[in-house]
Amino acid sequence: MIKFCPLFSGSSGNALYLKYKDTSILIDAGLSKKRITQAIEDIGEDASKLNAILITHEHIDHTSGIGVMERGYNIPIYANISTWKSMPSFVGRINQENIRFFETGKKFTINDMEILPFEIPHDAADPVGFSFYLDSKKVTSVTDIGHLTETILDNIKGSDLLLMESNHDLDMLINGSYPWPLKKRIKGDFGHLCNKDCGDIIAKYIEFGLKTVVLGHMSAENNIPQLAYDTVKQCIEDCGYVIGRDVSLDIAKREGHNSVFEL
Ligand SMILES: [Zn+2]
Ligand SMILES: [Zn+2]
Known part of the structure; x- marks a missing residue:
């Protein structure tokens, strides 16, 4: 089963939740750990079980919570290299082993999720949207x-x-x-x-x-x-x-x- 919830969406913060089989991820984490954790709890899920946070681009409304989420829950953060290089300083130190890379335009997998980050036109370093291939279903998220x-x-x-x-x-x-x-x-x-x-x-x-x-x-x-x-x-x-x-x-x-x- 696929479960999807746009926990927060807009210029004051973005975090989209996606779960497939036993794998759950966030697309962006642009709010505090506390607010994201509460929103995940509100839909009956557990933030400490997140397998990954995928980053669309470095703007603050998409990244402000990633540092605290990573440090609090030891979650791997996935972004392309240009986004990592442009990451705002408030993100803070991210544990080296949780700095993960994908390549724009190239599929990668997290457990059973097959993920394609694709290029979008936006005023950031290398912004992306994501398509998820989950058995016979396809889920796409594209903003900014x-x-x-x-x-x-x-x-x-x-x-x-x-x-x-x-x-x-x-x-x-x-x-x-x-x-x-x-x-x-x-x-x-x-x-x-x-x-x-x-x-x-x-x-x-x-x-x-x-x-x-x-x-x-x-x-x-x-x-x-x-x-x-x-x-x-x-x-x-x-x-x-x-x-x-x-x-x-x-x-x-x-x-x-x-x-x-x-x-
Ligand atoms: Zn935005
Ligand atoms: Zn933006």
Whole structure:
């Protein structure tokens, strides 16, 4: 059985939980050990049993808890070499034996999990999304994407479950209070994905077996969960699909008590 829960998702911290058979991992750990541990306990699991933490990129909302998690639970941390080299200093000392490397674009395994880290366009050293091949199922997580690329689309294709960034509503961002340089960064080619672009892609890939969709990494300033949901829903319906019948659509809340998905 596959168990997936976006414990936290957004610019104030990211940590996604994935369990398959006896192996459990986190994708990113951008919150305190205490909060991550509690969130894992809340879904009936045990943080001390984590087999690994995979890092998408070095930004603080993805890494702030990895040092304390590693030191507290002796968990191996996996990242590519450029991300390791760019790791913020607050991460602190990581036990050498828990510094693990993967190569972007190359599959690796942790016990029964087969994992493909793939390249994404974002303003970090060598940021990645992840696809997990778990027997006949495929789970993909992709956030912090400035624009869509062939590589991203290739990896979304055939996924049963997809957690995808639905970061902002473009009008809210443009008319909002952020200073122009920040607005430019967010909507730029190496920033974040808007609701409409997210929705268009999701709608396109339902025919390739996409059954469960979770919208994540939502902006607190420039998005409203209901608006993101409605925008993506509209894109799906415009392509003739029905939510609930053809695909399920959920929101990963920025924090606290998110849904648990079992496949
Ligand atoms: Zn982020
Ligand atoms: Zn980022």
